[in-house]
Amino acid sequence: MRIRPNSLGFTLLLGALAALPPLAIDMGLPALKALGTSFNAPPAATGLTLSLFMAGFAIAQLIFGPVSDRYGRRPVLFIGCGVFALANVMCTIAPSIHALILWRLVGGAGAGAAAVLEMAIVRDLFEGAAARTQFSYINLVMSIAPMIAPTIGGLVLTIADWRSIYGVLAVGGLVLVGTIAIGFEESIAHRDQSAISPRRLISNYLRVLSDRICVGYALVNALSFGCMFAYVAGSPLILIQVLGISTTLYGWFFAATAFAIMAGSFLNGRLSVRGVPPSRLLKVGLTLAVVSAIALVLVSISNSVRVITLLPLLVLNTFCFGLIAPNAKHGALQPVPEVAGVAAAVLGFTQMAIGGTLASALVAFFYDGRTAIAMTSVMSLFASAAFAAYATIVRPAEQADRSRLQPLPKQS
Structure with a gap:
């Protein structure tokens, strides 16, 4: 069942993609002390679960953006959300703080794909006032994430351990994978077949930066x-x-x-x-x-x-x-x-x-x-x-x- 671009469902989907990073960061805040105790890790090490997530998130956007110009938004978005879900599954079974940090880095990369493609999809499908309106409502949905994420994390901790927080994030990633597979149609009209060749990639970045x-x-x-x-x-x-x-x-x-x-x-x-x-x-x-x-x-x-x-x-x-x-x-x-x-x-x-x-x-x-x-x-x-x-x-x-x-x- 295709989700129409002008529908509320489409806005909620894009808002959910944009909300992945704040959800993944803020839901884990109440669990930092617990996971530190679980692994006997110092605060500096538990803090890396946040900072390296953000590093993966930032750097991955520079990769997934051009790749989506070549292969389309849908397959890259599908892979990104899949990587996010897989990384959080691995966080739930991480045997050490070092493994947890590594998978948080990978999860940040998956969230980066979702965030960068949400913006590209709006540019593909909307113009002028319609695009600004879409960005406004996506921003509105995304702003809910930091309001509810720590509360959700805290509630999970009352009924389970810190690993379950990453389990909830994995389920969210899988829901997005399913939604994209069933309801999202490719948004890019023309794919650039040479978008990721070194010369074209440098040329495209220089075009934007100039x-x-x-x-x-x-x-x-x-x-x-x-x-x-x-x-x-x-x-x-x-x-x-x-x-x-x-x-x-x-x-x-x-x-x-x-x-x-x-x-x-x-x-x-x-x-x-x-x-x-x-x-x-x-x-x-x-x-x-x-x-x-x-x-x-x-x-x-x-x-x-x-x-x-x-x-x-x-x-x-x-x-x-x-x-x-x-x-x-x-x-x-x-x-x-x-x-x-x-x-x-x-x-x-x-x-x-x-x-x-x-x-x-x-x-x-x-x-x-x-x-x-x-x-x-x-x-x-x-x-x-x-x-x-x-x-x-x-x-x-x-x-x-x-x-x-x-x-x-x-x-x-």
Whole structure:
């Protein structure tokens, strides 16, 4: 039974593909202590089950994107979800912490295939406002994952051991494999038979990386993600360690900001349907992100850090990510439809490398154990850089492109 591209089921499928990474990361968080005890492993080793998953996720996108331009989205997506399911099965029977780390790396690669192809599929099937709307609703579905994943992991631990968490993830991967086999039709219209030959591969990557509009939007997306991820990395340090709130209250706090992303994504989708230009939505989102991030810095340096002072500004900031991300993703993929897999790979890799890895590393490096300055400063830095990338790279490139396409006046 084929799932129609304009149906709710199709959006949920793409949202599920995009949600694999946060589910696979956040469901395992409650089990880190238990698996460390099980293997008599230090915290540094258990932490590698997360960091190497993210490494596999980031790098695999650079491979699966071009491969899907050659062989099509469906077979590569089928293999990626199959690899994710297999890796999690192997995690359930891992005999050592080293084996678990290895299979988490492989599982990250499978999740990378799902994430990169979700973006390429949208570019294959949708144009303009329809594509931005689709990205908005996928973002909405994906935002549910970090809200429910730790709870699911905790519930599994109450009835079984930590290995069962990976069993649940394996079942999820198998469900996606079955859904793709039964309901997903190939989305790419024309396959590039030489897409993975070394010369063509380099040429395609150079084509994407030399397109200022594509690169500019990829930077806007990655830097905006970095602003949001600085909050994700720093909030438990600030709220639990510095302010001393309970883990239950922190869960509600985190849920409020995740809901804000959902609200921003939903609003962006509705406004896109009504014909509001993406440039207007991006300007509003980027401006409010900078303003809220700078306000957070001022709160931090004035020693006014309280839950009541942080929550409204963080809700506003994460709401902005819901406005920015769908339009930035669409803007990055729109100019290069013939190599959408490569463009999606660049988009996904930069998001994880610049936004995820760099932002979290900066927060960890500058965190002083007493204040929120590290988190809020990194948020402000990335929000300002995203605004600058849009103003100095994207807008001039788009204006130059419009001028080039504008017909010359007729000579009298």
